[in-house]
Amino acid sequence: MKGMKGRFAGFTALLDRLSGSPAAVAGVSGTRALIGFIGFMFYASNYGERDYLFGPHGVYLWQDFIDGVQENGTFSLYALSTSGAWFELVFHLGMIAALAVTFGVGGRLVLAVHWVFLWSVYQRIPLILDGGDNLAYIVLPMLLLTNCYDRFSFSTGLVRRWADRVPGVVRAMSPALHNLGVAAVAGQICLVYVVSGLYKVQGRMWQDGTALFYVLRIPEFEWPGVSRLLYENDMLVMAGTYGATLFMVYFPLGVLVPSLRPWAALGSIGLHLSIALLMGLTSFALTMVACDLIFLSKGVEAGLRRARATGRRLGGVLRDRKMWPERDAPPVAAEHTGNTGVLTRTAEKMGSISGSTEQADHNAARTA
Amino acid sequence: MARRAALLVGAALLGVYFALAAFSQAPLSPAKIRYGDKANTVLSPYFTQDWLLFAPEPLADDRGILARASCPDGTQTPFYDVTNPYIERTQKDRFFPSRMSRLVSGGMQSMENTDPFLNRVRQQEAERDKPVLPPLPFEERSRESAVRFLARYSLTQMPGACDGKPEKVQVRLYVHEFRPWSKRNDPEAKEPVHAEDLNWLKVGELR
Numbered sequence: 001m002k003g004m005k006g007r008f009a010g011f012t013a014l015l016d017r018l019s020g021s022p023a024a025v026a027g028v029s030g031t032r033a034l035i036g037f038i039g040f041m042f043y044a045s046n047y048g049e050r051d052y053l054f055g056p057h058g059v060y061l062w063q064d065f066i067d068g069v070q071e072n073g074t075f076s077l078y079a080l081s082t083s084g085a086w087f088e089l090v091f092h093l094g095m096i097a098a099l100a101v102t103f104g105v106g107g108r109l110v111l112a113v114h115w116v117f118l119w120s121v122y123q124r125i126p127l128i129l130d131g132g133d134n135l136a137y138i139v140l141p142m143l144l145l146t147n148c149y150d151r152f153s154f155s156t157g158l159v160r161r162w163a164d165r166v167p168g169v170v171r172a173m174s175p176a177l178h179n180l181g182v183a184a185v186a187g188q189i190c191l192v193y194v195v196s197g198l199y200k201v202q203g204r205m206w207q208d209g210t211a212l213f214y215v216l217r218i219p220e221f222e223w224p225g226v227s228r229l230l231y232e233n234d235m236l237v238m239a240g241t242y243g244a245t246l247f248m249v250y251f252p253l254g255v256l257v258p259s260l261r262p263w264a265a266l267g268s269i270g271l272h273l274s275i276a277l278l279m280g281l282t283s284f285a286l287t288m289v290a291c292d293l294i295f296l297s298k299g300v301e302a303g304l305r306r307a308r309a310t311g312r313r314l315g316g317v318l319r320d321r322k323m324w325p326e327r328d329a330p331p332v333a334a335e336h337t338g339n340t341g342v343l344t345r346t347a348e349k350m351g352s353i354s355g356s357t358e359q360a361d362h363n364a365a366r367t368a
Numbered sequence: 369m370a371r372r373a374a375l376l377v378g379a380a381l382l383g384v385y386f387a388l389a390a391f392s393q394a395p396l397s398p399a400k401i402r403y404g405d406k407a408n409t410v411l412s413p414y415f416t417q418d419w420l421l422f423a424p425e426p427l428a429d430d431r432g433i434l435a436r437a438s439c440p441d442g443t444q445t446p447f448y449d450v451t452n453p454y455i456e457r458t459q460k461d462r463f464f465p466s467r468m469s470r471l472v473s474g475g476m477q478s479m480e481n482t483d484p485f486l487n488r489v490r491q492q493e494a495e496r497d498k499p500v501l502p503p504l505p506f507e508e509r510s511r512e513s514a515v516r517f518l519a520r521y522s523l524t525q526m527p528g529a530c531d532g533k534p535e536k537v538q539v540r541l542y543v544h545e546f547r548p549w550s551k552r553n554d555p556e557a558k559e560p561v562h563a564e565d566l567n568w569l570k571v572g573e574l575r
Contacts, residue, residue: 012372019371045464052524059471059521064513072413119414127474127517128467131421138415173374180378187386195393195419202395203424210549214428217546219455220469223462232552282464 019176022147026304027297028182029104029151032111032143034290035136036101038283039118042133043095050091053125056082060125069123076123077116094121104153107162108144115140131192132284138188139291145181147174151304182294189291190252193268197248206245209238221279230278247271255295265295385415393419396484430544432472435522437534438568447540450525471521476541479514482507515539515566520574536568 043050052058062082069076077090094117100106101114119137122129163171205211216227230236247267254264269289276285293300388407394400408416432451438444454469486501493500503511519537526534541564551557 015372015375019375041464045466046468049466049468053467059524060517061520064517074413127478128470129474130470131419134417138417141414169370173371176371176375177378180375180382183379184382184385187382188389191386191389191393192419192421195390196421196423199395199420199423203426205425205428206423208549211422211426213549213552214546215422215426217430218427219430219452220458220473222459224459277462280458280462280465282462 018179019173022150022175022178022182024182024294024297025147025150025178026301027294028143028146028148028178028185029153030293030296030300031139031185031290032146032148033102033104033152034286034293035139035143036098036103036114038132038136038286038290039114040095040098040102042118042121042283043091043098051084051087053128054078054091054121055087056084058125060127065124068126072123074123075120077120078124079120090117090120093117104149107149111140111144111148115144130281130284132281132287135188135192135284135287135291139185139287142181142184142188145177145184147178148181151300185291185294186255189288190255192288193248193251197245197251200245201249206241209241212240212244213237216278221281223278223280227278244271261295262299265292268292389415389417393417396488401485428546428548430546431476432542433476433518433522434540434542435519435526436538436540437523437526437529438536438538439530440533440535443530445526445529445534448522448526448529450522453525472518475514475518475521478517479511481510481514516569516574519566519569523571523574534571536570537574538568539566540564541566 046053053060056062056078065076066079069079078087080086094114097110097114097117100110106113115137118140122133122137200206200211203211205214213231215221216231221227230240251264251268254260254267269292272285272288272292276282388410391400391407392404392411411417432449432455434447435450436445436447451472454466454471458465458469486504486507490500518539522539523534523537543562545560545562547554547557547559
């Protein structure tokens, strides 16, 4: 009886620990920012062809699109109207939402809106999607559970005021939900690796260590002049093929062991940056990198701290320079030349009595 | 108390989700044949996933399409290369290349959309020299839709054909096999090209 009580106490202590404080906040914030950027680039890289790819009279027949949406029992904002103006509005709003997610504006409400727009545009022409898009639309709802706006974001104040109105009980659950969201992203990326790795193990070309020889020759993934250097080198082909397969299969073990976790994540980032560069699969590779960031949260946090400290030091150095205007000095009224008071004062300090914009701008540039 | 409950309920839901997701990605098995559709129904459409990623066998060839048009006066244009211009553009752009080149590869891939179970049945029939199961109605529909898409795409890529007024369009699929690894250093090694001409389609039906 005593032992059972002890075990129960241990279990509740574990639950309290897991729901007490949010884990990997910096990492998951990085995931949100990078996935937002990738979403934005989906719109930007196809901007010139947007009407052809996603418009109501685009290459993918409207009726096929509507049939697909209905067959899957889903929705797309693009399906609401065949008007060109509606299409442009939805496309550009989607672009703005992606940018807002990248810069951390608007909180999780905007993240949900971004998912709606992204899902809508993916549904418009599913033929052009890849594994990165698949991962993005699965991970975005998971991020909604997390405090992924705690870093790399601009607070608008409005969101904070709304958050203050949330009942205390719900707010108390926030760390638990956050940790569940982080666990979901971690589990998802591990599933991607294990499934992909185990299927590769079954493939003859992956078993032979020759898969890269063929993959790198496919014109869609070829980097002219560079891919050849790799696929004509037997050692690189074998090392790359076996290395990628083994890494994928053992990745979950790497992240389970805390001391190996950053190395597993760094290995994955290295692998995917190579894929981005060599195969031109930027979107897919960076989505994988974004998810890896949750395993590198400490590193991301330390990087952020260093960046802030460097920024402060740089600011201090600039302020301490002889020519830098005093921060608390009263502003001098702008002269009729159109200069600001600060620029005029800077120019005067430098011994220049010229009131011309050109000279003042030149001096200001020198101080910078 | 609320925190603990949220964590427990959330963890249970997450467990169910990952069990279903992993099952949906598992290789074909009697259990998957029986329950696979149920798992997919729960996950579909917002958590549908496919993580094969160049597995088990990556493509080992260069495949694409050519297209030609038939004009009102009965003449036929030569074949236009409607694949490589976008491939070349993709090759030049390493940073978020446009997805235009995927229209052909995605369209060709969806021509082969089938069920893994049917795939295995056909493979076994072929190995035993038995007549292979013909395409089922859903496979035919999927192929027809993909063929129509490729024809429509091709039409938009040759605006000058027949002075902009073609009557019909025909797509030619090609597969250029790469020389195998065992013959990588053999300059005489053949890299055969296979082609299949699809039926002519009326332009009016594609718009």
